[in-house]
Amino acid sequence: MKLLFVLFSLHIILLLNTNCISNGWKCVNECPNQFGEYKSGVNDRYYGATKKSPHWSQQIFFTGNLFPIGKGKVVYGPEEPGYKRALIDTGDSYDGNFDWNSEGKYSNYSGEGIYTTANGTITKTIWENDDVKLGAPVEKQILNGMTLNGNFNSEGYLCIGNCLDGYGVKSYKKADLYLVGNFKAGKLEGTGSFFNGEIFLRGTFKKGKLDKGDIFCTRKNENYCSIILEYYQENTNTRYLGYLDISNLPKD
Numbered sequence: 001m002k003l004l005f006v007l008f009s010l011h012i013i014l015l016l017n018t019n020c021i022s023n024g025w026k027c028v029n030e031c032p033n034q035f036g037e038y039k040s041g042v043n044d045r046y047y048g049a050t051k052k053s054p055h056w057s058q059q060i061f062f063t064g065n066l067f068p069i070g071k072g073k074v075v076y077g078p079e080e081p082g083y084k085r086a087l088i089d090t091g092d093s094y095d096g097n098f099d100w101n102s103e104g105k106y107s108n109y110s111g112e113g114i115y116t117t118a119n120g121t122i123t124k125t126i127w128e129n130d131d132v133k134l135g136a137p138v139e140k141q142i143l144n145g146m147t148l149n150g151n152f153n154s155e156g157y158l159c160i161g162n163c164l165d166g167y168g169v170k171s172y173k174k175a176d177l178y179l180v181g182n183f184k185a186g187k188l189e190g191t192g193s194f195f196n197g198e199i200f201l202r203g204t205f206k207k208g209k210l211d212k213g214d215i216f217c218t219r220k221n222e223n224y225c226s227i228i229l230e231y232y233q234e235n236t237n238t239r240y241l242g243y244l245d246i247s248n249l250p251k252d
Contacts, residue, residue, distance in 0.1 A: 024040065024041065024065055024066065024067070025038035025039065025040050025046055025050060025066045025067065025068065026038060026039055026040075026066070027066075031050070034049065034050045034051060034052075034066065035048065035049050035050070038050060038066065038068075042077070042079065042080060043077035043078050044074055044075065044076050044077050045074070045075045045077060046068055046072055046073065046074040046075075047072060047073050048068060048070065048071055048072015048073060048098075049068070049069060049070030049071060049072055050066040050067060050068055050069060050070075050072075051066070051067060051069040051070075052065050052066055052067075053065045053066075053067055053105060053106070054104060055103075055104060055105045067098075067100075067106060067107035068098040068107045069098050069099060069100065069107055070097065070098060071096070071097055071098075072095075072096075072098060073093060073094065073095040073096075074093065074094050075091075075092075075093045076088050076089070076090055076091065076092045076093065077090060078090050089117065089118045089119075090118060091117075091118030092115070092116065092117050092118050093115070093116050094109055094113055094114070094115050094116075095113060095114045095116075096109065096111065096112055096113020096114055096115075096127065097109070097110055097111035097112055097113055097127075098110060099111065101129060101130075102129065108127075108129055108130040109127035109128075109129075109130050109131070110127055110128060110129070111126065111127060112125075112126060112127075113125075113126075113127050115127075115174040117174070117175075117176055117197070119143060119176050119197060119246050120141075120143060120246065121140070121141065121142055121143055121174070121175070121176045122140065122141040123138065123139075123140045123173070123174040124138065124139045124140070125137065125138035125139070125140075125152070131156075131173070132152055132156060132173045132174060133152070134152050134153070134154055134156060135151055135152060135153075135154075136151065136152055137149075137150070137151055138150060138151065138152055138158055140158060140171055142169075142171055142176075142178045143176060143178070143195065143246060143249050144178065144180065144193075144195070144249055144250065144251055144252045145251040145252070146160075146169060146252060148160050148169060148171060152173070156172055156173045157170055157171070157172055157173075158170070158171045158172075162183065163179075163183050163186065164183060164185070164186050165183060165184055165185065166182070166183060167181065167182050167183070168180075168181075168183055169252070170183075175196070175197065176195065176196065176197035177195065177196045177197065178194075178195055179192065179193070179194050180192055180193045180194075180252045181193060181205065187205075187207050187208035188205035188208050189205055189206065189207065189208075190204060190205065191203075191204060191205075192204075192205050193250065193252065194210070195218070195249065197218070197219075198217070198218060198219050199215070199216070199217060199218065199225075199228055200215075200216040200218055200244055200249060201213065201214070201215055201216075202214050202216075202250065203238070210232070210235075210238055211235070211237060211238075212237035212238065213237075213238060213239075214238070214239055214240075214241050215228060215229070215232060215238055215239065215240045215241065216240075216241055216242065216243070216244035217242065217243055217244070218243070218244050218245070218246055218249070220243060225240075228240075
């Protein structure tokens with residue numbers, strides 16, 4: 001499981017550089033009663049209801065002090081050169097309810113909503129402070145074609161089957177991440193597959209690490225792929241098969 005943690009952590013680290021929610025929105029055309037189409041300072045688009053922040057003046061942000069509050073949909077646009085958002089990719093979207101954060105300064109995901117990643121993972125659940133609400137019921141469509149129904153546990157994982165000692169399917173919050181196969185002590189053991197939005201592993205696992213099988217990069221990111229290959233270079237039972245398009249992920 002250490003390798004899987006490393007892979008997932010690396011995926012997260014690559015994304016941790018800027019804020020999740022854009023600060024301030026500006027009406028694109030006419031927005032009667034503060035409802036309509038808006039654009040943020042980083043090219044995100046939002047359609048829905050907004051309210052003025054009670055804490056920030058109009059001059060705080062170049063785009064104003066309006067924030068999504070109520071029902072609406074945001075689609076995350078191109079990032080600034082040299083930067084990556086935290087836990088968000090260009091093309092991700094959230095369609096649902098927004099409310100003020102605990103300080104009443106910014107809006108965040110709150111209540112029922114659907115998050116769709118750029119890759120196509122769909123998470124329908126209850127949201128709290130921009131994150132999935134732990135313990136909340138969830139319907140999640142992952143990229144191997146399966147639809148998972150259940151509840152997030154205290155660590156944010158959704159498990160169908162037996163993800164401790166048996167066969168199961170495991171996924172994490174709104175991420176593309178999923179593990180499918182036989183588990184022992186909570187780690188993949190035996191036949192299984194692993195996907196984190198960047199790398200797809202398929203074959204035989206031992207203590208959570210791919211022991212024999214195939215490695216694919218699902219993004220054209222040579223630096224990331226080279227790190228994975230370094231990790232497995234001493235294992236002659238694994239083979240790197242190059243780029244795999246997301247649409248061609250095996251259906252479990």
